[in-house]
Amino acid sequence: MPKIEMPSGALVLLILRVLRSGALHGYAIAQRIHVLSSEVLHVEEGALYPALQRILLKGWVTSEWGISETNRKVRFYRLTPAGRKQLEAELSDYGRVHEAIQSVLRTA
Amino acid sequence: MPSAAFFRRLRYLLNRRRFDRELAGDMEFHREMAARAGSGHFGNTLRLREEAREAWGWTWIDRLSQDLRYAARMLRRSPGFTVAAVLMLALGIGVNVAAFGFFDLVFLRPMPVRDPDTLLRFHRRALQSYAFALPHPEMAFFRENSRTLSAVLALTPTRLAVEGEEKQLMANFVTANFFSELGATARLGRLLDPARDEAADAEPVVVLNPGFWQRHFGADPLVIGKTIRLNDKLATIVGVASSEFSGLSLDNPALWLPITQQPYFSNGSRLLTDFSANGSVRMWGRLRPGFAPRAAEAELRSLAAELRKQYPTGVWKNESLPSDPGGYAKSLLIADRSGTGTEGRDDLFPVFALLTTLGLLILAVACGNLGSLLLARGVAREREIAIRVAIGAGRGRLIRQLFTESLLMALLGCTAGLAVGYVVLRSLMLFTETPAWLNPAPDWRVMVFAIGMGFAAAILFGLTPALQAARPRHRASIVRQFLVGAQVAASCVLLIVAGLLGRALTHAVSANPGFEYQQVISIDLGLARHGYSPARAQAYLDTLQSRLRVLPGVESVSLALSPPLGTRSEGAGLSIDGRALNVQINRVDPQFFQTMKIPLLRGRNLMRGDSHAMVISESLARRAWPGQDPLGKKFTMGEDYTIVGIAGSARLVKLEDSDSVEVYFLIGTADLPAMSVLVRTSAPPEDVARSVASTTKALDPGTFPEVQLLKAGFRRKLRGAEASALTVSLLGVIAHLLACLGIVGVVAYAVSQRTKEIGIRMALGAQPGRILSLVLRQFSGPVIAGLLVGVGAAAGLSSLLRGQLYGISNLDPITYLAAIAMFIVTVAVAALLPARRALRVDPLRALRYE
Numbered sequence: 001m002p003k004i005e006m007p008s009g010a011l012v013l014l015i016l017r018v019l020r021s022g023a024l025h026g027y028a029i030a031q032r033i034h035v036l037s038s039e040v041l042h043v044e045e046g047a048l049y050p051a052l053q054r055i056l057l058k059g060w061v062t063s064e065w066g067i068s069e070t071n072r073k074v075r076f077y078r079l080t081p082a083g084r085k086q087l088e089a090e091l092s093d094y095g096r097v098h099e100a101i102q103s104v105l106r107t108a
Numbered sequence: 109m110p111s112a113a114f115f116r117r118l119r120y121l122l123n124r125r126r127f128d129r130e131l132a133g134d135m136e137f138h139r140e141m142a143a144r145a146g147s148g149h150f151g152n153t154l155r156l157r158e159e160a161r162e163a164w165g166w167t168w169i170d171r172l173s174q175d176l177r178y179a180a181r182m183l184r185r186s187p188g189f190t191v192a193a194v195l196m197l198a199l200g201i202g203v204n205v206a207a208f209g210f211f212d213l214v215f216l217r218p219m220p221v222r223d224p225d226t227l228l229r230f231h232r233r234a235l236q237s238y239a240f241a242l243p244h245p246e247m248a249f250f251r252e253n254s255r256t257l258s259a260v261l262a263l264t265p266t267r268l269a270v271e272g273e274e275k276q277l278m279a280n281f282v283t284a285n286f287f288s289e290l291g292a293t294a295r296l297g298r299l300l301d302p303a304r305d306e307a308a309d310a311e312p313v314v315v316l317n318p319g320f321w322q323r324h325f326g327a328d329p330l331v332i333g334k335t336i337r338l339n340d341k342l343a344t345i346v347g348v349a350s351s352e353f354s355g356l357s358l359d360n361p362a363l364w365l366p367i368t369q370q371p372y373f374s375n376g377s378r379l380l381t382d383f384s385a386n387g388s389v390r391m392w393g394r395l396r397p398g399f400a401p402r403a404a405e406a407e408l409r410s411l412a413a414e415l416r417k418q419y420p421t422g423v424w425k426n427e428s429l430p431s432d433p434g435g436y437a438k439s440l441l442i443a444d445r446s447g448t449g450t451e452g453r454d455d456l457f458p459v460f461a462l463l464t465t466l467g468l469l470i471l472a473v474a475c476g477n478l479g480s481l482l483l484a485r486g487v488a489r490e491r492e493i494a495i496r497v498a499i500g501a502g503r504g505r506l507i508r509q510l511f512t513e514s515l516l517m518a519l520l521g522c523t524a525g526l527a528v529g530y531v532v533l534r535s536l537m538l539f540t541e542t543p544a545w546l547n548p549a550p551d552w553r554v555m556v557f558a559i560g561m562g563f564a565a566a567i568l569f570g571l572t573p574a575l576q577a578a579r580p581r582h583r584a585s586i587v588r589q590f591l592v593g594a595q596v597a598a599s600c601v602l603l604i605v606a607g608l609l610g611r612a613l614t615h616a617v618s619a620n621p622g623f624e625y626q627q628v629i630s631i632d633l634g635l636a637r638h639g640y641s642p643a644r645a646q647a648y649l650d651t652l653q654s655r656l657r658v659l660p661g662v663e664s665v666s667l668a669l670s671p672p673l674g675t676r677s678e679g680a681g682l683s684i685d686g687r688a689l690n691v692q693i694n695r696v697d698p699q700f701f702q703t704m705k706i707p708l709l710r711g712r713n714l715m716r717g718d719s720h721a722m723v724i725s726e727s728l729a730r731r732a733w734p735g736q737d738p739l740g741k742k743f744t745m746g747e748d749y750t751i752v753g754i755a756g757s758a759r760l761v762k763l764e765d766s767d768s769v770e771v772y773f774l775i776g777t778a779d780l781p782a783m784s785v786l787v788r789t790s791a792p793p794e795d796v797a798r799s800v801a802s803t804t805k806a807l808d809p810g811t812f813p814e815v816q817l818l819k820a821g822f823r824r825k826l827r828g829a830e831a832s833a834l835t836v837s838l839l840g841v842i843a844h845l846l847a848c849l850g851i852v853g854v855v856a857y858a859v860s861q862r863t864k865e866i867g868i869r870m871a872l873g874a875q876p877g878r879i880l881s882l883v884l885r886q887f888s889g890p891v892i893a894g895l896l897v898g899v900g901a902a903a904g905l906s907s908l909l910r911g912q913l914y915g916i917s918n919l920d921p922i923t924y925l926a927a928i929a930m931f932i933v934t935v936a937v938a939a940l941l942p943a944r945r946a947l948r949v950d951p952l953r954a955l956r957y958e
Contacts, residue, residue, distance in 0.1 A: 025134070025137065026134045026135075026137070026138050027137060027138045027141040027142070030138070031141075031145075045135065045138055045139075045142075045156055046156050046159060048138075049131065049134065049135060049156065049157075049159075049160035050159050050160045050162065050163050051163075052160075053131070053160050053161070053163035053164060054163040056116075057113060057116055057117060057120070057163060057164065057165075058113060059112060059113065059116060063130075068137065070140070070141070070144075072137060072140075074133065074134065074137045075130060075133070075134055
């Protein structure tokens with residue numbers, strides 16, 4: 001199956017979304033997206049970390065030290081209140097845009 | 109919130125290393141996990157990390173510091189090249205910094221006085237007249253009645269005889285509020301105080317300039333309270349001004365005295381009450397907060413109209429009082445001009461235009477030179493650059509790197525240039541005896557200017573070679589040829605201008621100025637300062653002239669209002685055929701032409717009672733009535749005058765300005781108290797001067813006449829010309845030397861590049877002449893083009909110099925031919941020296957090479 005490139009805006013949305021249920025480290029974020037998308041979406045390392053840096057800068061997530069499954073000290077990313085608000089806003093935006101596109105696709 | 113985001117971003121900058129480490133840790137972990145899961149395919153870690161880091165927005169700093177470190181290493185590795193480049197830049201930038209520093213001092217930098225921006229300098233203007241000084245009573249009337257000005261300051265400069273000093277010294281009589289309004293502090297004792305020193309019964313006091321205090325009193329701290337004899341009158345020393353105090357004049361006065369006491373020192377002076385122009389004061393006003401200069405001007409105009417009702421002859425009809433910003437040195441350069449008609453043109457503009465152009469030309473030569481050097485170096489660095497391209501350096505990055513090297517070089521050059529500029533300006537100011545408070549140390553404007561210059565220079569000399577080097581396949585010799593042409597043109601202009609100034613100087617010394625000054629003594633009597641009425645002055649002058657005539661060694665005696673080669677001048681603006689003429693007015697007696705040995709070419713001399721006759725110079729006749737006979741024609745200057753005679757052209761006052769022409773009127777009765785006496789001697793004037801001085805002093809011991817040799821005035825006049833000729837010649841020679849060095853460099857490079865080809869040609873039997881022309885042909889075009897452009901530019905530029913050339917045409921063919929000849933010879937030598945190497949190429953060696 002060919003890999004589907006992810007629009008960068010969507011990646012931010014997905015990262016925020018998978019972090020809603022709790023803090024994750026970088027690899028887990030990529031894995032979670034991969035699994036949840038039924039292995040359709042593949043988050044490249046080269047896209048994930050720049051996006052994470054951007055989100056960190058915006059203050060939507062913070063990082064904290066934690067221990068990984070393999071017993072390594074790694075950074076976990078946690079959604080901040082600002083990030084939660086951003087996620088809600090983006091989700092509703094996305095919902096509206098998605099519906100709009102769908103209605104065009106259905107009727108045109 | 110944007111500021112919070114900004115601070116987060118800043119945190120990333122400050123903790124860059126830690127965050128980078130953490131990012132690396134994240135990615136390494138990611139990789140481990142991915143490898144474990146079996147989907148092991150990665151890009152370049154470093155590259156990925158760099159991309160991630162870009163989100164922080166600080167990568168440019170990393171790159172810049174990388175580039176800078178690399179550039180510094182490159183410059184350190186070839187110290188010879190670096191030193192040469194920095195020196196060249198220091199010279200090019202330094203000259204411009206000096207020129208701009210001068211401009212800054214005169215126009216931009218406020219003087220060291222309190223609130224320079226609310227200080228206004230006033231002058232008088234009416235339809236037919238202008239003057240930069242006012243009668244004292246008029247100033248006093250403004251001071252009493254103005255509501256837009258919170259204070260009015262006035263100053264009149266006078267020379268005073270000081271006990272124990274051979275020459276008279278410059279003193280400024282000032283209003284007592286002068287020091288307090290300018291925010292001056294005393295170094296010792298006190299300064300003038302309006303409450304004490306302007307009272308009717310105030311005792312005579314004097315404030316010393318620190319320079320005079322050191323020279324005359326050996327910096328004696330106990331000098332306060334002592335008395336000093338000035339014009340034979342006692343005055344009490346009350347204080348010494350601080351050395352930072354600028355005052356409001358450029359003449360470096362030794363003494364400051366209250367203006368109200370001027371009559372005490374100057375026997376019989378009517379300065380305080382007289383409306384005649386013979387005693388007037390320079391006036392400044394301090395603007396009251398909330399008023400604009402325009403409001404003050406309007407108020408003074410209506411006040412002047414009011415005053416005119418009382419003194420219809422004292423105040424001009426429709427007199428207005430325009431103001432200039434008074435807190436800048438430019439306002440001091442105006443001194444005391446006055447005259448009829450429109451005001452003379454501004455002498456400062458051409459000087460600055462010329463300075464700027466010369467400075468930029470030198471910078472252009474330096475940059476052109478450096479550009480060629482860098483091009484040649486770019487070739488030498490081809491290998492290095494090829495390697496860097498091979499390991500993945502992008503073109504943009506490469507250009508940035510090379511340009512960073514140039515920028516670093518420019519920065520060094522800029523720093524050195526600031527120092528050079530300071531030294532140049534400093535030494536010029538010492539040479540011309542500029543007052544010490546004009547501080548040549550660069551201020552922020554000069555620094556910004558120097559940095560801007562450095563940046564512009566870096567673009568000029570660095571960008572093209574960087575572009576060339578990063579794209580070696582398209583290396584065009586066109587760039588090199590253009591650089592050669594530009595250098596040649598610029599240095600050609602400098603050579604010609606230097607030649608013109610030098611020739612003007614020799615011409616001024618050797619040529620006949622139209623009058624004879626070697627054996628003339630001038631006596632500034634200063635009768636007006638002592639309140640002589642015209643009738644008393646007439647009697648005094650008659651007696652004095654008859655006594656002087658019988659002195660041994662005296663040939664003839666005459667009177668003139670503006671003695672030749674002096675500082676006093678009376679002018680009128682006149683425009684003929686669109687060219688502004690500087691008409692110099694002089695008021696003389698009939699013996700004047702004989703005394704100054706100015707020939708009367710046509711018509712007759714002025715005669716007693718000729719109140720409406722005038723003699724004009726031949727230069728004016730030629731310009732105003734070409735091909736006609738001006739005798740008997742009417743000429744309007746305030747009133748109608750009839751031209752009765754034509755005298756030889758003699759630029760008595762503006763020796764240097766070939767556009768200045770002369771008219772002579774007979775002395776009017778009102779002018780008598782202001783007359784100077786001219787004495788032509790048959791014996792050496794130095795010997796006669798003493799008896800002339802004692803005879804004059806004996807006639808009225810209350811006066812303080814100044815006796816001077818015209819020779820000395822001539823030498824003083826030439827000193828400025830010498831300084832400028834010397835400076836420009838030095839610059840011209842340096843620039844030309846640079847250009848020649850540049851040519852040596854590019855020719856040598858061309859030879860080394862074509863060694864193989866030359867070897868083949870020689871092996872096939874080519875003649876030496878053919879080889880030389882092969883090497884040199886590519887440069888003859890740019891050199892000739894540069895020469896033509898340079899000559900054309902010099903012809904245009906030198907018209908700015910018209911007024912400074914002592915009668916030499918700015919298109920003087922001798923100068924141009926000499927400069928071009930010198931130019932061709934030196935350029936030929938510069939080209940042939942390295943080209944000879946081509947002839948010594950050993951064909952066998954050359955072919956084996958590579």
